[in-house]
Structures are given as C-alpha cells and as structure tokens.
Amino acid sequence: MAVSTSPLADLSAALVLEPVAAADWLVILPVAWCLAFGALLVMLRRPIGLHPFIAVAGLAGLVVIDGLLLQHVIANGPVTMVMGRWLPPFGIAFTVDLTGALFALVASIVAFAGGIYSLADINDSGRRYGFYPFLMLLMAGVSGAFLTGDIFNLYVWFEVLLISSFGLIVLGSEREQIDGAVKYGFLNLVATTLFLIATGYLYASFGTLNMADIARKAEGLRGTAPLMTLTTLFLLAFGMKAAAFPVNFWLPASYHTPRVVVSALFAGLLTKVGIYALIRVTVMLLPLEREELSFVIAAVGALTMLVGVFGALAQSDFRRMLGYLVISGIGSILAGIAVGGPGGIGGAIFYALHSMLVMTALYFASGVAAKLGGSFSLSSLAGLYRRHVGFAAISLMLAFAVSGLPPFSGFWPKVMLVKAALDIGAWWLAAALLVTGFLTTIATGRFFLLAYWRDAAEGEGATAEARIPAVILLPLAALTLLTLGIGLYPEPLLSTIQNAAAGLSEPSSYLNSVFPGAAR
Amino acid sequence: MEAWFALLVGIFFTVAIYLLLSKYIIRVLLGVAILGNAVNLLIFTGGRLTRGVPPVIPEGADALSGPAANALPQALILTAIVISFSFFAFLLVLAWRAYEDLLTDNTDEMRVAEPEEEPAPPLGY
C-alpha cells in the first residue's frame, strides 16, 4: 500500500514537474470528450429519444474543441501532453502539430454533419441498437489517431475506431450488411495485424515507440536496422486501411451496404485515418525510406486512381460508384506522398481534407437521391432534377468538386499535385492525375445525365416523397458550401497546409515540443 | 534461444497465412486467431528474451537492483491479446450470423452485396 512518504529519488529526471497550462488540455480533450459522451450514452439506455440530442451536442462541442486546438497550434506550434506525468519517451505522448489538428478539425466537422443527418436516417431501432454511442466512440478513435504521438497508441486508436465501425456496419443486420461486414471485418483485421507486426519490428529495432524519439533515432540506425522492411510493412498495412490498389477490394464490397449516414462517415473518416498514418510514418519518421520507395508508391497511386475511376465508370449503383471514387481519391493522395516535397505533401494533405468533406457530402446526396427516386440503381433512378432543383444543383456542385474542377475545393490540391509531379519530371504521374480527373467528370456526368436529367417513366416513383426534411438538406448544403468556400478562397487553408507539410518534412518543432531543449 | 523463437514465429505465420488463403470462413477465422498469436510471439521475441526477475523495485530502494525483464513488450502483448480476443469474438459471431443468413460459409458464394448479375444500366439518354 502506498503511504504518504516523501520520495527518495530525484523526480525531475522522470516526471513533468511544471504545472500544465490549461490550453494544453486541448490536446487530450477531443478524445476524453468523445469517450465521456460515448460512455454517457451507453449508460442512458432508457431515454432513447434523448440520444440524438446528446450526441449532436457532443459533436458540436467537439468541433469547437478541435477549432480551438487548431488555433492554439497555429499560434504556438506543436503541443505535447504526456500521460501520467512521465517524461517522454516513457510516458505515452499526445503531440499535435498542424497536420493532426487540421485532420481532427475536418473529421469533427464531418462527424457533426453526420450527426445531424442521422436525425432523419436512424430510426428508433437503430438508436436502441446503439448508433450514437458507437458514433461517439468512433470519433474518440479517430481523434485519438490524429492526435497521438506514440505509435502503439496509434494502433490502439485504430482498434477503437475499428471496433466501433464494426458495430456501425452491421446496424440493421440485413443480409447485404452481414455480407459486406464479413469482408470489411476480416480484411481490416488483417490490415491492423500487419500494422502490429510492423510496430513489433519497430520496437525491436528502435527500443522506443514515441514518434519524436523514432524520428530522432532513425538517422543513427540506418546502417544496422531493417528500416526498408519496416517502411514497406507500414506501407502495406496503411495502404490496406486506406484501400490502395492491390489491397482495395474490401471497400467496394462493403461501403454501400450500411445505412447512408454510416457509409458517409466511413468514406469521410476511415480511409483518411489510414492516409494520415501513412503520411505521418513515411514522411516524418522514415523520410529517406519514403524517397527510396517513391517509385513504388507512385505506381501504386497511379494504379489506384485508374482502377478506382474505371470501377466508378462501370457501376450502375450510386453508392457503389461512390465507393470507387473514394478509392480513386486515395490514389491521388498517394501520388502526392510519392512525389514528396512541400508541393506533394501539401497537395496530399489538402486532397485528403477535401476528400473527407466531398465524399461525405456525396454519400449524403446518394441518400437524398434514394429518398427522392426510391432507389440507388441507375436503371430506376430518374427525373431527380424535375423533382428537386436545389438538390440537383448541390449534386452538380459536388460532382464538379470530386472531379477537381474549379471553383471547388478539389481544384487546388489537384493543381498542387500535378505541378509537384511535373516539377520532378514524373510526367506520367501528372498524366494519370489529369486522366483520372477527366474520367471522374465522365463518370459523374453520366450519372447526372441519367439520374437527374432523364425523365422518369410515367407513374414510376410517384410513391417517393417529394419533400426532403431540413435536417438532411442542411448538412448536405453546409458541406457543399464549405467546398465552394474553400475553392473560392483557398488562401488561409493553403498557407496553413503548407506550414503543416513543412512541419512534417522538417520536424524540429515537433521534436522540440516533445523533448524541450534536447532536440538537434 | 532467439533463433528457435524466430523459427516458431515463422511456423505460426506459415500456418496462419495458409489458413487465411482458404475460402471457407471458419478456416479464415482460425487463421486470424493464429496470426494474432504469431504477432504476440513476435513482439515478445523482439523485446529481447531474458531470464530476468520482474521489474519491481523492492521496498526501501528507489532503483532496480539488477537486470530485470523488460515490461514494455509484455504490456504491448497484453493489450494486443485483449484486442485480438475481442475481435475474434466479434468475427466469430459475425461468421455465425453470416452462416445463418447467407446459408454458406464459402466466401465464393457470398455475393449478396455484389451480385453477379445486375440489371443493365440504361444505355441511352
């Protein structure tokens, strides 16, 4: 039993002894906030009608917290908090730099939009099944993955979000969902196990799991440790999570099966967590290995783009087409990671943030289209333009955004990526990016033509409701306005992203935040 | 000692990957379970094998008195065991539900979400 005696050793060598500033709590607050709300919702089983309101309030709070965190990081540089006062690398560190804060903020916006959309999409049985607790725990996992500074902790957050996503994907338990969930579950489990294998090797060669410590030590270990093997394993594991080309087949097999809001959140959040982890590990921790592998990553990226967009062209189901467009977007991000440099990494981060917003909005749009037209399939979906002009306009804007046409948010990252690829002479990568953009325009245009402009057959779809509830239209319109706003006035976001990319390739401020004074 | 453990880890991985390549879901499930154990053993071996004592500081002292076992890999493995156990439980239930609903445990026949024959999309506008 611990008794109140004075310690014998000098504590300043092992513990953080200065008091922690209140603002530093913003580092851990997103995770603790989501966990507390999730736990609260699990406890409140009876008043099921209250769930949506508590969850939406919680998600709104999360947006505010993440916004303040981003502001704090912009003003003061990377912030670190170590769990339980132990000095890094022994304590588990949460370190937030610009990249992490940006991803966390956009993720919380997407989740907030999803929370509002779910008011109309999730009925009482879905609530009783636990949609909202799962949603909050999913956000705890996503925020934790973006904010942590410890690689094993990253694995734990991956698992937290994975287990919540399992809960969400089987919501409803229809045959289709079970089928999709089997593929989603097994392949994602294999992917996280690969991540764990890589983490095991990492620990064996570095003797540490703290990201800043790894970045410091990588230089000295290059001669002896199998760092290329490590990087390749991480690339495979995170590529599988992000649905990159040779290991992408779980995504189109499962993303169209759950509820629309669940698909939307998955498309916005889960693959992007894989991309974020890939950027963090390859760009910040093992930069030289990334350069060695850049041709592989570029080839994978180009193939992912093209496979994704050809898949999208071949589909005749709205949600399945969107699944392939998610994959094609991942390819563009991989191209940016392969190219490297401020343009490539910045373009990759920008594209990832844009893709989070736009893919979520497009899945919302598919839900609205199904409500208006009674189906997700192109063979029976028709005449949407006549039924709701405003919604058709929003859909067209989103189609432009996802194809990378101006004046929407997809345009700028695409310009950055193409320019970065041309700068290093990778003309074929630039060509792949442009061809993908062109084919995406065709895929979405074909869809728009058939589903929106084609006249509905007589008497068909008369049963479908013509009015859309405001809680559905509101998040959809808000996300669309956001992509339009970013497209028209990209300057502040662009400069922040460029700083974020610079902070990743030159992580001295990150290291300084974890080990004050001890960095190079 | 490490070499034998490495060999054992290799055997575990071989068995796991062989089972994962099967098209019957129950074998895949067994493969996943063995894969988890292979990784745990890998982390254990990677954290250096020692015959040390538990890393507990004795009463009255403020540092370890001699070489002790590395506690960190054990903590990692404990976490990984708990996680892989819960995943295994979930996937087991899911596989059972899939068998009940889809009447098959052959992944080749699980084509509900991606049906082989779909109605052709309209060809003209």
Next chain:
Amino acid sequence: MRSVIFRAVAPFLTSLMVLFSIFVLLRGHNEPGGGFIGGLVAVSALAVYGIACGVETVRRAIYFHPMAIAGAGLFAATIAGLISMAARVPFMTGLWVYPSLLGVEVPLSTVMLFDCGVYLVVVGAISSIALSLEERGGE
C-alpha cells in the same frame, strides 16, 4: 441446471466470488491483481449464478443492464483522467488523498478510480456476452 446441491450452493459461491473479485481489484495497486482480473472473477461469479438459477435471475440481481455497467465504468475511467485537470498536472496522473476514516488512514486515488472503471467495463461487457450466450444455450 437442475441439481439441487448446485442451486443451494450457488448463491453463497457467487457472493464469495464477488467478494474475492473486489479483494483482487483493491489489491491490484502494488501486487498482482487489478481491475481486469477482478472483473473476470466477477463475471465468472455471475456466470455460475446464471447456470444455477437462470439468466433472468441474474439480470434481476444486477439490476442495471450489463452494457450500462460497462458505460459507467468507461465514464469513471475518463473522469479519473480528467480529475488531474483541476490539479494542473497532465492527463491520467495519479493523485492521492489520505482521509482518515474511524482513525484509519485510507489511501484513495484516481488510479483506483480508473481501476474500478476497468473492473466495471470488464464486468459489464463480458457478462453481457456471457449472459446472452447462456440464454441461447438454454433454448
């Protein structure tokens, strides 16, 4: 199970096991034990009770839904971390108070609160699975 002996013994066995699980939980700070192991012992106690007297009896005996118990545990663990915000130390730092109860110094800490949270999470989550499996088996 229809054995009279088992049914007669089960309540005593269960209460002993639950008592032991709490002992293991509280012992866990400096010695082998802790919330996870304690929780598993408690779940096996509930499982024994369920086999002897039926799942319905267990559900009535624990009063709350198992998942609600797990939620309370998660909440307690989160709160245990957040208390350190008031003391201006980093998240999850162990904080101790030594109130004197009836002349005995009782060390209480956020670490203990966290461990109790783990205990409740394990009890709730695993007993929820165990009870639903027992229900299935009884059909």
